[in-house]
Amino acid sequence: MPYAAYVFDAYGTLFDVHAAVRHHAGDVGPEYQRFSELWRAKQLEYSWTRALMGAYRDFWQLTEEALDYTFQRIPEVDRSLRAKLLDAYWKLDCYPEVPAVLRSLKARGARVAILSNGAPAMLKSAVDNAALDTVIDDIFSVDALRTYKTAPAVYDVVTTSYRLYPGSVSFQSSNRWDVAGATKFGFRTVWINRTGMPDEYADLGPSLILPTLEALE
Structure with a gap:
């Protein structure tokens, strides 16, 4: 070896990482790809900034916070999908x-x-x-x-x-x-x-x- x-x-x-949104693309709507990309980008951004600040929150918390931000940035996506999208991220x-x-x-x-x-x-x-x-x-x-x-x-x-x-x-x-x-x-x-x-x-x-x-x- x-x-x-x-x-x-x-x-x-x-x-x-984009499977969670893709599995619900029909419900998310035409912005599903942009939605997924922004969710991922903010998730990573939060990890870097918190590491630099020494203000740790675990990655699941950051995933939730990034999703909430994404709903605010793309308000045409129904926020009632939050639980389904988070559940999909576990699988x-x-x-x-x-x-x-x-x-x-x-x-x-x-x-x-x-x-x-x-x-x-x-x-x-x-x-x-x-x-x-x-x-x-x-x-x-x-x-x-x-x-x-x-x-x-x-x-x-x-x-x-x-x-x-x-x-x-x-x-x-x-x-x-x-x-x-x-x-x-x-x-x-x-x-x-x-x-x-x-x-x-x-x-x-x-x-x-x-x-x-x-x-x-």
């Missing part, structure tokens, strides 16, 4: 290739783990819903540290727990900012660029860029 552990970001990498679809890729890595003897901003209960629900509980060895949440990526201490959770040097860990994320943080920490990084976004953080480039997880080695 080239790497002792393969560690995955959860949201956007293993699980489709996000995983991307089609994910189960086979994780099983293959595990069969080759690697540790397979999640390192996520998500709250523990959120992550467990997503993993169980996708039937990935038998292939994922560990779920590492920032909740134990009460801060968010890209704080170096978050990535250090993996190396400390597994007693590995950073270079022995392959870290996969669809979030370019997350890849930058993990690269700075010393992980081998793979950017899963599912939507063909332009590159950024030129001084903190990934080791590999893939459109999906299928070609991961």
